Amino acid sequence: VQLVESGGGLVQPGGSLKLSCAVSGIPFSSYIIAWYRQAPGKEREFVADSAHGDSATYLDSVKGRFTVSRDEDKSTVHLQMNSLKPEDTAVYYCTLHYSDGRDFWGPGTRVTVSS
Numbered sequence: 001v002q003l004v005e006s007g008g009g010l011v012q013p014g015g016s017l018k019l020s021c022a023v024s025g026i027p028f029s030s031y032i033i034a035w036y037r038q039a040p041g042k043e044r045e046f047v048a049d050s051a052h053g054d055s056a057t058y059l060d061s062v063k064g065r066f067t068v069s070r071d072e073d074k075s076t077v078h079l080q081m082n083s084l085k086p087e088d089t090a091v092y093y094c095t096l097h098y099s100d101g102r103d104f105w106g107p108g109t110r111v112t113v114s115s
Contacts, residue, residue, distance in 0.1 A: 001025040001104045003033070003094050008109030011084055019079040019109060021094030028075035031097075035068065035079050037090035037111075047092070050077045062088075084113045 007019040021033055034049040048058045048068040056068045067080045077094060091108040098104055 001096070001098060003096065003104055003106035005092060005094055005106045005109040008092060008111045010112045010114065012115050013084060013086060013113055015084050015113070016080070016082045017084065017111060019081065019092055019111075021077045021079075021106060023075045023077070023094075023096070026096070026098070029072055033070075033077040033094055033096050035077075035092060035094055037088075037092045038108075039087075039090040042090075044093070048079060081111070084111075086113045089113045 002024045004022045005019060007017060009017060011017050023033060032049050032051050035047040036044050037047050038044040046059055047062060048056060048066055050056060050068045050070050058066060065081065065083045069078045081088065089112050091110050093105050093108045095103055095105045
């Protein structure tokens with residue numbers, strides 16, 4: 001099982017970024033992929049998950065600004081982030097809870113929101 005994030009970078013407040021999480025080694029359609037983030041000096045926190053259809057769940061502070069989507073053909077989950085704020089600065093990780101009870105994480109992609 002492998003997850004690899006991409007798409008991070010430096011963006012000004014109010015800007016947008018689209019993160020991607022490429023997943024391999026599993027039947028992609030059978031799993032919910034979640035996004036977490038960890039800001040400097042803070043604990044890792046849940047951001048969103050990629051449930052099918054309209055069942056995605058979001059952290060309250062990103063609702064209306066972030067949108068998660070799945071590309072089943074490419075086994076990829078995207079996190080579209082709009083109206084970014086400095087407090088969104090963090091390393092963003094994707095993760096899945098495997099059927100044998102293990103959690104798998106990607107290495108993360110850094111997002112910096114700063115003017």
